[in-house]
Amino acid sequence: MIKLSRVNKIYNQGRANEVHALHEVSLGIKKGEIVCLQGASGSGKSTLLSIIGCVFGPTSGRAEIAGKALSRLPDRFLTIHRRETVGFIFQQFNLISGLSLIDNVALPLMPLGISPMERKRRATALLERFNLGHRALFRADQVSGGEMQRVAIARALINDQPIILADEPTAHLDTTLSRDFMTIMGELKKNGKTIVLASHDELVSGDPVVDRIVSIRDGRAHVS
Numbered sequence: 576m577i578k579l580s581r582v583n584k585i586y587n588q589g590r591a592n593e594v595h596a597l598h599e600v601s602l603g604i605k606k607g608e609i610v611c612l613q614g615a616s617g618s619g620k621s622t623l624l625s626i627i628g629c630v631f632g633p634t635s636g637r638a639e640i641a642g643k644a645l646s647r648l649p650d651r652f653l654t655i656h657r658r659e660t661v662g663f664i665f666q667q668f669n670l671i672s673g674l675s676l677i678d679n680v681a682l683p684l685m686p687l688g689i690s691p692m693e694r695k696r697r698a699t700a701l702l703e704r705f706n707l708g709h710r711a712l713f714r715a716d717q718v719s720g721g722e723m724q725r726v727a728i729a730r731a732l733i734n735d736q737p738i739i740l741a742d743e744p745t746a747h748l749d750t751t752l753s754r755d756f757m758t759i760m761g762e763l764k765k766n767g768k769t770i771v772l773a774s775h776d777e778l779v780s781g782d783p784v785v786d787r788i789v790s791i792r793d794g795r796a797h798v799s
Contacts, residue, residue, distance in 0.1 A: 576604055576605060576606045576608075576640075576641060576737065576738065576769045577602070577603065577604035577627055577639075577640055577641075577738070577769065577771075578602075578603050578637070578638075578639040578640075579600055579601055579602045579603070579626070579627075579633075579636070579637070579638050579639075580601050580636055580637040580638075581599050581600070581601055581635070581636040581637070582597055582599070582600040582601070582626065582633040582635075582636035582637070582638055583595070583597055583598060583599060583600075583633060583634050583635045583636050584596045584597040584619075584622050584626065584633050584634050584794075585634045588634065595794060596619045596622040596794055597619050597622055597623060597626075597633070597794045597795075598619075598793070598794040598795050599636070599795070600619075600623065600636070600794075600795065600796045601796070602789065602796055602798065604769060604771065605769070606737070606767060606769050607764055607767050607768070607769060608764075608769055608770070608786045608787070609760060609761075609764050609769075609770045609771075609772065609784055609785050609786050610770070610771050610772070610785070610786060610787050610788075610789055611771075611772045611773075611774055611779060611780045611785050611787070611788045611789070612624060612771060612772065612773040612774075612789050612791060613773075613774070613775065613780060613788060613789070613790050613791065614773075614790060614791030614792060615792075618791045618792055618793065618794070619791050619793070619794040619795075620773050620791045621742070621773070622794075623791060623796070624740055624742060624771065624773050626638050626645070627640060627661075627738070627740060627771055628657065628661045628663065628738075628740050629645060629653055629656050629657035629660060629661055630657065631645075631653075632645035632646045632648070632653070633645065633646065640656070640660060640661075640738070641656075641660045641737060641738065643656055658683070658686070658687065658734065658736075659734065659736065660736050660737060660738055661736050661738045661739075661740055662730075662731030662732055662733075662734065662736040662738070662739045662740070663731055663739075663740050663741075663742075664727050664728055664731045664739065664740070664741035664742075664744050665727065665741075665742060665744075666742050666743040666744065666746050666747070667747070668723050668724065668726070668727040669727070670715040670723055670726060670727065670730075671715060672714065672715050672716035673714060673715075673716070674714065674715060675711065675712050675713065675714055675715075676702060676707060676710055676711055676712070676713055676714075676715060676718065676722075676726050677695065677698045677699060677702060677711040677712065678698075679715055679726055679730060680698040680701055680702060680726060680729045680730045680733055681694040681695065681697065681698040681733065682730065683730060683733050683734060684697065684698075684733055684734065687734075697733055698711075698729070698733065699711060701729040701732055701733060702726075702729060704729070705725040705726075705728065705729055705759075706725075707722060707725055707726065707729070710722060720747070720748065720752065721748075721752050721755065724744075724748065724752060724755075724756060725759075728756075728759055732763075737767070737768065737769060738768070738769045738770075738771070739760075739763060739768050739769070739770045739771075740770075740771050740772075740773075741760075741770070741771075741772045741773070741774075742773045743773060743774055743775070743776075744756060744772065744774065744779075745774065745776045745778065745779055746774075746776070750778065753776060753778045753779070754778060754782075756779075757778065757779060757782040757784060760772070760782075760784055761782075761784035764784055772785070787799065
């Protein structure tokens with residue numbers, strides 16, 4: 576599902592402020608695996624997550640995500656591949672407070688030309704799956720942190736992408752909600768989703784549903 580071979584990422588290449596963010600990173604992640612990325616701020620963890628998420632391609636090396644080599648995709652097709660392949664769960668949830676839960680979940684479908692009726696159908700089904708059907712018309716700023724978390728997960732699943740990425744997803748959650756999050760990740764794993772989590776939280780990295788931990792230090796990957 577994810578194949579990285581000798582991937583390098585250089586920002587501002589050839590300039591005085593050049594930064595070599597990733598060095599010769601090789602990593603393979605199979606379908607249905609959960610991998611946790613760990614690393615200090617500035618280690619290259621976020622850059623690696625962005626390449627896996629098809630935000631941009633590597634400077635050199637090969638990154639193949641869901642069967643397509645990123646370096647061969649023009650920007651427009653990279654955007655399309657990202658929409659079709661990757662669902663994102665953000666640290667701050669990134670919900671729009673003035674929108675209803677159902678509209679927040681359906682939001683990623685709007686650029687795809689999907690009809691309002693179909694968007695509503697898909698979003699309703701996901702809210703019901705996460706026991707939020709009765710809250711569908713509540714605004715995002717009217718629900719609890721745990722409910723916001725489930726809305727963010729539902730939004731990441733709205734396009735049924737095979738890869739789910741989460742950047743420090745439990746950073747603002749208590750212990751109970753963090754464990755609930757990992758329970759949901761385990762359920763998604765059973766359904767065949769490939770999941771990459773970037774987290775410092777021991778409740779995440781130590782959870783039995785995590786298959787491997789990849790430590791990122793100075794732009795290099797160390798697999799345990």
